[in-house]
Amino acid sequence: MSNWVIETKGLSKSYKGRFAVSNLNLRISRGDIYGFLGPNGAGKTTTIRMLLGLIKPSKGTVELFGRPLKTDRLPLLRKVGSLVEYPSYYGHLTAVDNLEAIRRIIDAPRARIAEVLEIVGLTKEARRSVKGYSLGMKQRLGIASALLGQPELLILDEPTNGLDPSGILEIRELIKSMPAQHGITVLISSHLLSEVEQMAGTVGIIRHGELVFQDTIARLQEQAQSSIQLRVSEPEEAMLKLFRHGVEEAVMTASGITLPGAWSDAEMAELVRTLVAGSHDIYRIEEKRKSLEELFLQIVEGGARL
Numbered sequence: 001m002s003n004w005v006i007e008t009k010g011l012s013k014s015y016k017g018r019f020a021v022s023n024l025n026l027r028i029s030r031g032d033i034y035g036f037l038g039p040n041g042a043g044k045t046t047t048i049r050m051l052l053g054l055i056k057p058s059k060g061t062v063e064l065f066g067r068p069l070k071t072d073r074l075p076l077l078r079k080v081g082s083l084v085e086y087p088s089y090y091g092h093l094t095a096v097d098n099l100e101a102i103r104r105i106i107d108a109p110r111a112r113i114a115e116v117l118e119i120v121g122l123t124k125e126a127r128r129s130v131k132g133y134s135l136g137m138k139q140r141l142g143i144a145s146a147l148l149g150q151p152e153l154l155i156l157d158e159p160t161n162g163l164d165p166s167g168i169l170e171i172r173e174l175i176k177s178m179p180a181q182h183g184i185t186v187l188i189s190s191h192l193l194s195e196v197e198q199m200a201g202t203v204g205i206i207r208h209g210e211l212v213f214q215d216t217i218a219r220l221q222e223q224a225q226s227s228i229q230l231r232v233s234e235p236e237e238a239m240l241k242l243f244r245h246g247v248e249e250a251v252m253t254a255s256g257i258t259l260p261g262a263w264s265d266a267e268m269a270e271l272v273r274t275l276v277a278g279s280h281d282i283y284r285i286e287e288k289r290k291s292l293e294e295l296f297l298q299i300v301e302g303g304a305r306l
């Protein structure tokens with residue numbers, strides 16, 4: 001069995017000759033939470049619609065659970081739960097009645113309603129009419145509907161859009177529990193890295209319809225370039241000594257000397273020895289890392305390709 005729950009090859013969609021999604025090779029492994037990131041209009045929803053068979057690719061293929069979506073559409077989609085944009089529900093009905101309407105269509109066991117309400121934390125509110133729910137509760141109800149058919153894969157398009165911080169936290173905790181507690185692989189899209197970085201194992205970043213990064217969060221973090229900030233006495237002289245000692249790049253800033261790049265412990269020790277031998281006082285040595293968010297913005301706005 002393929003280890004990829006989702007695999008796309010050269011997936012593309014064009015509208016009137018313009019590519020909204022271009023040549024996407026996504027790979028989402030079983031048990032992962034995959035953060036699908038990109039600014040508004042980058043092509044996330046278009047991609048998700050193709051993954052769910054809602055629109056046809058112009059080019060390329062989608063495989064779910066190792067099988068082509070094109071030929072095995074119905075059995076494959078039965079294993080997928082999704083929430084695309086805002087969930088639809090009947091406001092005057094209770095959560096139980098809303099779920100019952102869907103349960104009948106997909107022919108899930110009646111007992112599943114109580115289970116999914118429990119998973120999303122709506123058991124106590126289940127008999128209230130949905131129109132009185134907060135947006136966060138409505139989103140959780142949407143996730144409950146997606147879980148009714150006991151999916152192996154959950155696809156969520158911007159599920160935290162418009163939620164307040166506590167609503168975001170609730171959805172995040174809920175999603176985090178999916179792989180370990182329920183054996184469900186999750187693809188979640190967002191335009192904010194900060195929303196997915198605490199739960200995603202892997203991230204795919206899409207810009208102008210193209211995938212510009214796909215790897216683990218840890219690998220993304222490694223790409224965030226670091227630097228060393230030094231505060232020493234007589235900094236100009238110290239900088240000259242460092243150049244003489246073979247340091248290739250150093251920049252004088254208001255806060256001292258900046259040495260770009262990653263420095264090993266041995267290299268740092270050598271550098272400190274040089275400065276101390278040159279009678280400089282060392283006041284501060286700090287390692288500065290670009291935050292993941294800064295790196296993400298640089299990728300999606302600045303055009304950096306990793």
Ligand SMILES: Nc1ncnc2c1ncn2[C@@H]1O[C@H](COP(=O)(O)OP(=O)(O)OP(=O)(O)O)[C@@H](O)[C@H]1O
Nearest residue numbers: 015019020038039040041042043044045046047191
């Ligand atoms: N039916 C359509 N007809 C024409 N152009 C479309 C259509 N659907 C999407 N597009 C275009 O494709 C591009 C990608 O849109 P898409 O909705 O997939 O982006 P997104 O990353 O999901 O953004 P958002 O977060 O704003 O939904 C946009 O330029 C959009 O205008």
